[in-house]
Amino acid sequence: MSLPGELPADEPIVAPAVTMSSLSFEVSSRVLRPGAPRWWWIGFGFSFALFILLVIQLAWLFIFGIGVWGVNIPVAWGFAISEYVWWIALASGGTIISALFHITRQPWRAATNRIAETMLLSAIPCAGLMPIMHLGRQGLFYWLFPYSSVMGVWPQVRSPLWWDFICLFCYILMSIMYYYTGLLSDLATVRDLARSRFKQIFYGVLALGWRGSSREWRNHKIVYAIMSAIMAPMVISVHSVVGLDFAGGLTTGWHDTQFPPYFFFGAVISGTAVIVMLTIIVRWGYRLQDVITQYHLNAMAKVVLVGSLLLAYAYLWEAFGSIYSSDIAEYTEYMHRMFGFTAAGFWAEKALVVIIPQLLWLPAVRRNQTMLFLISGGIIVGMWIERYVFTTASLEHNYMPSYWGLFYPTFWDWAALAGTIGLFLTMFFVLIRLVPIVSMAEVRDIIEKKKRGEA
Amino acid sequence: MREPYGLIGVFATPEAIQQAAAQLRRLGLHGVEAYTPYPVEGLGELLHPGRKLFLPILMFVAALCGAAWGYFIQYWDEALDYPLNVGGRPHNSWPAFMVSTFEFMLLVTVFAGFVGLLVASRLPQLYHPLFNADEFGRASRDGFVLCVEMRDPSFDLATVSRIFERCGAERIEEVTA
Amino acid sequence: MTNPARDYWRSLEELADSPDFAAVVEREVPRFRDVLDKFDRRQFLTLMAASMALAGLSGCGPEPNPQQRLPYVEAPPGVVPGRQRYYATAHTRDGYAEGVLLAHEMARPIKVEGNPDHPASLGAAGAITQASILSLYNPRRAQTVVGPGQISSWEGFVAALYRRREQLLKKRGEGLRLLTGTITSPSLGAQIAALQTAFPAMRWHQWEPLHRDNELAADQMAYGRPVARVFDLAAADVIFAVDSDLISAAPGWLAYARQFAARRRPDETGGKMSRVYAIESTPTLIGAKADHRLPMRPVEVAASVRFLAGAVGAGPSQWTEIQSPHRDWLKEAAADLTANKGHALVHAGREQSIEIHLLVELINAALGAHGNTVRLIEPPVVSPTLHLQSLSELVGDMQAGKVDTLLILDTNPAYSAPADIPFAAALKRVPFSVSLSLFADESALLATWQVPAKHEYEAWGDARAFDGTATIQQPQVRPLYGGHAPSEVLAVLQGNTQPDDLTLVRQFWQRQQGAGSAAEGNPQSLAGDAGGGQTGPQSSGSSQPALAAAEAFEAFWHEALRRGVVANTAAPPLTLTPKAGLAEGLRPLPLGGEAAIDLLFRPDEGLWDGRHAENPWLLELARTFTRLTWDNAALIAPATAKKHGVKTGDVVAIATRYGATKAPVFVLPGQAPDTATLWLGWGRQAGALAEGVGFDAYRLRGAAEPWLARATRFEKTGETYRLATTQGHDRVAGRDLIREFTLDRFNNDPEYVKQKSKDVSLYPGYIYPDRAWAMAIDLNSCIGCQACTIACQAENNVPTVGKDMVHFGRIMHWLRIDRYYSGSPDDPDVAFEPMPCMHCENAPCEVVCPVHATVHDHEGLNLMVYNRCVGTRFCSNNCPYKVRRFNFYDFAAATERPPESWNPDVSVRGRGVMEKCTYCIQRIKVKEIEAERDGRKLRDGEVVTACQQSCPTQAIVFGDRNDSHSHVARRKATPLDYVLLDDLNTRPRTSYAAIVHNPNPAIGKEQS
DSSP states (O other): OOOOSOOOSSOOSSOTTOOHHHHHHHHHHHHHSSSOOHHHHHHHHHHHHHHHHHHHHHHHHHHHOGGGSSOOSSOOOOHHHHHHHHHHHHHHHHHIIIIIHHHTTOTTHHHHHHHHHHHHHHHHHHHHHHHHHTSTTGGGGGGGSSSOOBTTBOOOTTSHHHHHHHHHHHHHHHHHHHHHHHHHHHHHHHHHHOOSHHHHHHHHHHTTTOOOBHHHHHHHHHHHHHHHHHHHHHHHHHHHHHHHHHHTSOOTTTOOTTHHHHHHHHHHHHHHHHHHHHHHHHHHHTTOTTTSOHHHHHHHHHHHHHHHHHHHHHHHHHHHHHHHSSOHHHHHHHHHHHHSTTHHHHHHHHIIIIIGGGGGGSHHHHHOHHHHHHHHHHHHHHHHHHHHHHHHHHHHTOSOGGGOOOOOOOHHHHHHHHHHHHHHHHHHHHHHHHSOSSOHHHHHHHHHHHHTTOO | OOOEEEEEEEESSHHHHHHHHHHHHHTTOSSEEEEOSSOOTTHHHHHSOSOOOHHHHHHHHHHHHHHHHHHHHHHIIIIIISOOBBTTBOTTOHHHHHHHHHHHHHHHHHHHHHHHHHHHTTOOOOOOGGGGSGGGGGGGTTOEEEEEETTSTTOOHHHHHHHHHHTTOSEEEEEEO | OOOHHHHHHHHHHHHTTSHHHHHHHHHSOSOHHHHHHHSOHHHHHHHHHHHHHHHHHTTOOSOSSTTOOOOOSSOOTTOOTTOEEEEEEEEEETTEEEEEEEEEETTEEEEEEEOTTSTTTTTOOOHHHHHHHHHHHOTTSOOSOEETTEEOOHHHHHHHHHHHHHHHHHTTTTTEEEEESOOOOHHHHHHHHHHHHHSTTOEEEEOOTTOOHHHHHHHHHHHSSOOEEEEOGGGOSEEEEESOOTTTTSTTHHHHHHHHHHTTOTTTTTTOOOEEEEEESSOOHHHHHOSEEEEOOHHHHHHHHHHHHHHHTSSOGGGGOOOOTTHHHHHHHHHHHHHTTTSEEEEEOTTSOHHHHHHHHHHHHHTTOBTTTEEEEOOSSSSOOOHHHHHHHHHHHHHTTOOSEEEEESOOHHHHSOTTSOHHHHHTTOSEEEEEESSOOHHHHHSSEEEEBOOGGGSOEEEEOTTSOEEEEOOSSOOBTBOBOHHHHHHHHTTOSSOOHHHHHHHHHHHHHHGGGTSTTOGGGGSOSTTTTOOOGGGGSOOSOSSOHHHHHHHHHHHHHHHTSOTTOSOOBOOOOOOTTTTTTSOOOOOOOSSSOEEEEEOBTTTBTTTTTTOHHHHSSOOTTTOEESOOOEEEOHHHHHHHTOOTTEEEEEEOSSOEEEEEEEEOTTOOTTEEEEESSOSBSSOSSSBTSSOOGGGGOOSSOSSEEEOSEEEEEEEEOOOEESOSOSSOTTOSOOOEEEHHHHHHOHHHHSOOOOOOOSSOOOOOOSOOEEEEEETTTOOOOOHHHHHHHHHTTOOOOOHHHHHHTOOOOSSEEEEEEESOTTSOEEEEEEEOOOOOTTOHHHHHOTTSOEEEOTTOOEEEOGGGOOOOOHHHHHOTTOOOEEOSSOHHHHSOSOGGGSOTTSOOOOTTOEEOOOSSHHHHHHHHHHHHHTTOOOOTTSSOOHHHHHOTTOOEEEEETTSTTSHHHHHHHSTTEEOTTGGGOOOOSEEEEOEEEOOOTTSOTTTO
């Protein structure tokens, strides 16, 4: 797979050999070819095993209650919530790549946005599952829906948790619609190339009879543009509201006005990082080096770098605010975070998310897929640690010294983490098997523009 | 018996189809539609002139309704239907209501856009005569297909096919419904 | 209730009305399977049905006819669901009575509360007393009479004992021995006296592991006779406490604590306070409240007391020439005491040596305390005895084979005897031994007959308080698991084969009243004890109305039962002066050898001497200073820990001349160096909950040194042990949680004292027009006794969670007492801070709940709606005071207690629900409804929360803040009043009164 980065400076956005027809056949064949390649089966099998673990974990959790986790008083939020934030951040990355860079007209977005959105769709269920699992009475989560559920009582809409619930709810629906809108024409392509009756019908129905008429294209263009223009602020709001879950609370280390942007920066970096990893895998696995080129990886690596710088800035402000503020509670909490029980995590996270990514300043590193893969992986881990540290450490050293405590995860905490990763990968592998993994229509556009020397 | 639907010409380049489309328009023929693997710039305007504001307006109105709906739910809940003293906050604590209002607005807008797109494009439409054409599949890959419907009384098979040929149609085919 | 065998067995027992059926059952080994084999399914179902019916019945309160067993078809008048009725009785600790009222709901006792009319309670009740209700219902109580080698029955036992009696009568009681704990019960005393006459050769021994031998011996030296003391702390301006249990364990401590606290509230006493000095080897409650406290080794304590004696002229003046770093401190203290002659009081704890008790007596005499702050009275105890001597004599005779019949009534020497008195071994040599006990404890298992005892709340009896006042104990419920009273067992020896404790007690008091003409209303005379015969002043009054004796007695009887106090039974005062020349006669002090560790044996706050080891509430009660649950430990000073290279949780091997054991170490600030405090009562060998929990300190305890032993070995083993404590951090870490001032600061600069609060808010505050419930907690009064914690647990159905869960940080107590240290770890200042819900007006918890599960009501209560809670736990994160508790598991269902024992007015919370202090909303509502019914406004003090009610020092006050005349409003009006974490602008309804110290200006802080 990894061809180290001795490519010419002007990497082509699409390999010259690629024509509209070759593109269509290549990409569609990945979906239509009977049976799946070996690497896919290995990946899927591994993911599915983890997914089974999630099922067991859920059963255990529902039978015995969340006491099986390490959460306690004062640390009433543990893995579940920090991982919820983590998953949401990954998901948001998908929208950022596809929406933000669509309205900013980034040509390289064309070949990668489908991977990004597929990742997004696979990550959202994991994110959604976490807060439901962590409820004391999981079966009653629907009481958060805005209707008068019990004795005419409504949800309490001042709660950041409710905002978050609504955000996530809207985000899921909108992402699906956005994804589908972008997918229509490609489904048509697959439909037209499908030979087996079943696949013709399957994709025929999914394509809703899309024909690519100029009227359809015009409407599509308008709607898709507006949708992108909406999804961009949407994703920012989603992660900001997740930030408000904490900033809205009256807890040391959480009660911090910079959380919304801070969290969004986290989303940018971790989301892009995971897309980089998946892109490298898919590109290699599906032999799509010609369509998804070094150019894309390079561009995304730069995004990662930017994210890391933004985050470094947020960290600085956090430290400054906590140390410089006259609030003794804030101060002791931050000291605990830096040098106390969570010190190891604290510094590891800073190294993985801020220090190491600085390597991406070097073009050589950006072009070296192995390096890129490892750095991105490090960032994902680092971001997980970061969420974990600030969720638990803040609660551990709260306002009431007599009730300081520590959080020790149990086996089932880890099972929940591994299990959701399983769910995520399982969904991802299934999706890349079912839908074209590159947005062909947009790439065709680029190919034609290239012919005319526009791109 | 299967009555004819129209005549299609398959072109290799966007320039060709644009040229052909322009000539057909000059004949004043109706029922001319182009089918392309990606949005070819100018083609839509050429075949369907006039500003199309339906979708943008629809989505804007939807946005307003969504916001209103979002705020009202919360206001009704906290201030009208079941007012409670929550942490000493006012019943209508509007700053706290803003976030969800915003989210509702976006949700409704996107939903309206999605539905609007399908309606305006007459989708879903799982059967269309064009699907009978052998070469139509290329329209979703690498071909640029122009179709003229025969309903139009002024439709003349010879003229149209001549225009197709002149503009370099790789293939010309009659489509029956 | 986990073990089905017990349930079914209990059902059968309860069904066993018909003797033949009883016989059948008693032949059977009490196991479920056998029972099934015995009966066919239909019969079994009948039994089950019957047992259910009876189980439902088991709670019927004092009935007119105790034989009657019918369910309520029509409820008797007065039994109204949701309406509580109160019945007075007494709970005894070390034999001394603490008057209580039991709250009955639907005729089931559900809660123990103090009896305001009782001198030893004054309406308050300690943690142990409150928890006794759980022991009453404890399904693990002994339920079967076990004879030699097989299951037997009460009838079987009576028959056996009666046969025994025949033989004993022949030998005039030769070989018959009685072993009891301390007895204050006049009727029991009389019964024993009667036995003594029937069996002249019989001997009565007493064994109370927490005996007061040293005090008694000292009194014998000083006065040549046993005396008891009643202290008047209200009159004491200066108190000098020597390792004192005055406000924590001494008989009458509840009353003393109240008097003590009343003198510690300068805002209510016009800027005056008592001053307290304390020297002690291990932290005590009074030491924690002292204005000057010195931790010192026992040898130094002895020297210091001598110094004091010398300084106040109670001993040779050369005693004041000691080399001690604390010399100046002691000198100033002595000066302060002398300056307050007549208003000074010195008190030494039960664990101090005979010499110290003697000297303290002399010092008090010299300070003119007698008659002012100390009153000597006739001891309420029936025939005070030196327990150690008594027990060792008994064991000696047992080994010598001189004992063939031994009745062990309600004491457990097989477990609690000193290690060098081999009671257990000797017991095997007694052919006929009976153990009457609440649980199948160590002694019971060794005795030839184990007879289940009635719980105090199931039996008729009587007991005296610390001042001699007698209480007639009436049963609150039919015996849940069978069982019998000591008086019944003794009655069998007297030849009564159908004994009935009601008749026994009644007859005794009838005799009293009958003999009233001889010694009016003063049963002392007939109690058959050493101090018999004298008459009190109150008996000279004409307490007998001119009525026919029978009617008079009925009147007396009902009044006594109703009030829970027998009028005019307080012991008469004695005017005695200590013999002269005692101090001079004392031998010079032995020099305290260095390096070795002094082991201090102390009663456990919860398990006491081990008798409450089966009580989960007490096991899980976080101990005052250590915040330790479910374990005892060797408490050592930080310096000592450094010296031995150990830290909390390390296991050390401890040995004395008498035995050895291993114990985890707990580093306790304020402990004296080179000492280790060991709590007694743990490490039981018999029992279910308590078995093997903690370590057994009795194994180290010898008859010669019952309270203080020199460790022959104290070494780190390298093992570690997990201790479950409930407090995360010992200091306030810069928060404004504890506010402290000196008395003259309070008197001269109230502005400085006042909390500067900036009451700003973006929103207009809510208006609470009619009522605004609020609580004020006075930190000066709080002595950290934790009565409130257990009261809350009992009232609000708070479940216990077990050691592991406590360790996980999932303890459920709604009301905890935080303990903060300041100053050096060797001799820190201690502050106690009870933490209920603050009921903030701007409650942070409510804003973040997404489902309206916690909201405010119109009176400002922060409500918790269990049914609506989905368990996001955000409220707990957002609570700065961390007073919210979460049901991580189904704790309530796992709690081992019968359904009828829960408080029906409070919903039992299920899994996954948040809960917290509600200001006892159920009590508020009851009173509101009553007031509404009578069409009047609620009176101040009408609504009393459980914690407030049980608090011995009245530290907690609850009421309507809007009513400016209410007690709570007045408390909040003082400049001392402050709220926690004020800068968060949560506007708590619970506020605190800052601590005020009254230091002796002559003593520099660096010394005290």
